[in-house]
Amino acid sequence: MSYVAPSDFVKKMIDAGESKVKMNTPDTLIRSYMAGAILAIAAAFAVTITVQTGNPLVGAMLFPVGFCLLYLMGFDLLTGVFTLAPLAWLDRRPGVTINGILRNWGLVFVGNFAGALTVALFMAIIFTFGFSEAPNAVGQQIGHIGEGRTLGYAEHGAAGMLTLFVRGVMCNWMVSTGVVAAMMSTSTTGKVLGMWMPIMVFFYMGFEHSVVNMFLFPSGILLGGEFSFMDYMIWNEIPTVIGNLVGGLIFVGLALYSTHHKRPEEQGNVAAVPAE
Numbered sequence: 447m448s449y450v451a452p453s454d455f456v457k458k459m460i461d462a463g464e465s466k467v468k469m470n471t472p473d474t475l476i477r478s479y480m481a482g483a484i485l486a487i488a489a490a491f492a493v494t495i496t497v498q499t500g501n502p503l504v505g506a507m508l509f510p511v512g513f514c515l516l517y518l519m520g521f522d523l524l525t526g527v528f529t530l531a532p533l534a535w536l537d538r539r540p541g542v543t544i545n546g547i548l549r550n551w552g553l554v555f556v557g558n559f560a561g562a563l564t565v566a567l568f569m570a571i572i573f574t575f576g577f578s579e580a581p582n583a584v585g586q587q588i589g590h591i592g593e594g595r596t597l598g599y600a601e602h603g604a605a606g607m608l609t610l611f612v613r614g615v616m617c618n619w620m621v622s623t624g625v626v627a628a629m630m631s632t633s634t635t636g637k638v639l640g641m642w643m644p645i646m647v648f649f650y651m652g653f654e655h656s657v658v659n660m661f662l663f664p665s666g667i668l669l670g671g672e673f674s675f676m677d678y679m680i681w682n683e684i685p686t687v688i689g690n691l692v693g694g695l696i697f698v699g700l701a702l703y704s705t706h707h708k709r710p711e712e713q714g715n716v717a718a719v720p721a722e
Contacts, residue, residue: 448633452706455629459702462629463530464539466522467546471553474522478557481521485558486565486661488512492649493591493662494584506650510624510642517628517641523657524554524687529622529694533703555687562660569661570668585669592666595654596677607685610654614689615697617653620644622694626702654686 450458466474488509496505516523531550534542571577573585581589599606627640648655663671663678 448631448636450630450632452702453708455626456702456706458629459530459626459699460533460537460539460707463527463532464534464537464542466527467531467534467542467550469550474550474553475557477521478523478554479561479564480519481516481523482558482561482563482657482660483565484516484519484521484561485512485523485657486562486569488515489658489661490565490569490584490588490665493587497584497587503650506646509649510645513621513624513645514638514641517625518634518637522554522557523621524551524558525618525621525655525657525690525694526625527551527554528618528691529625529699532695533699536703537707558657559660562657563664566661566665566668570665573669581669588662589666589669589671592663592671592678593673595659596663596673596681600677600681606681610682610685611689613652613654614656614686615693616651616689617648617655617686618690618692618694619697620648620653621655621690622698626698654682654689656683656687656690659683659686 469477488511491512492505492509494505495508496502499505527550531542531547535544535547570581570585573581573588580586599610602609621644623644624641627644628637630640631637659678659682663673663682664675667673667675667678
């Protein structure tokens, strides 16, 4: 059978976290750059579908193609390393330190942002024929998304910031569930199906994903959206990053680690408990 039991895939999560923390700088940057770029292309693809069909569900159903591709190619998203890297530290893996985790997060953030920004520039050129005319319908929609999800939150003050943070939490609850779901199967088909479902949910529900937003908002500024880079950072990216960290680490990583993973010194105690 291709299904992997929770106790086994949690070990895979810890192993993955350890490998990411110990990865060298060039590999980390390349893998995160490619992840940011591929996810940005998928976001542009989903927005295009939504505009052309008038049905956001269709865009959400097809957006996960980007996530599945980047995962299967071994590229890294910030949302994923938020969840996996700390587990290796909790498991006391040799050489895994807090500084190492923070280094990994910082490099992945930079790589993701660079990849997403590259695609934002390329798509802005496409949507405007090399900035020679006004954005097409898809470009205009991306600009409106940026306005609504920065200034729209700012209009509500603290309540808007809370809503933004919670959307970030909910997003990586789903996205990291997708990361883990890929470890639940040893077949490519099983991995893709497992990833597809929670990623589709997050995108359709409008939750806030820090890496997707690295494309949408710089692209929106390039396409004439009426908001600034500081609006984007303060009223979206920074709170979204924090929310993504909380959602992925607490509701996925720690939840699974605490209940399905037993350290060697705990195995004897578990075995001593009689079966019901």
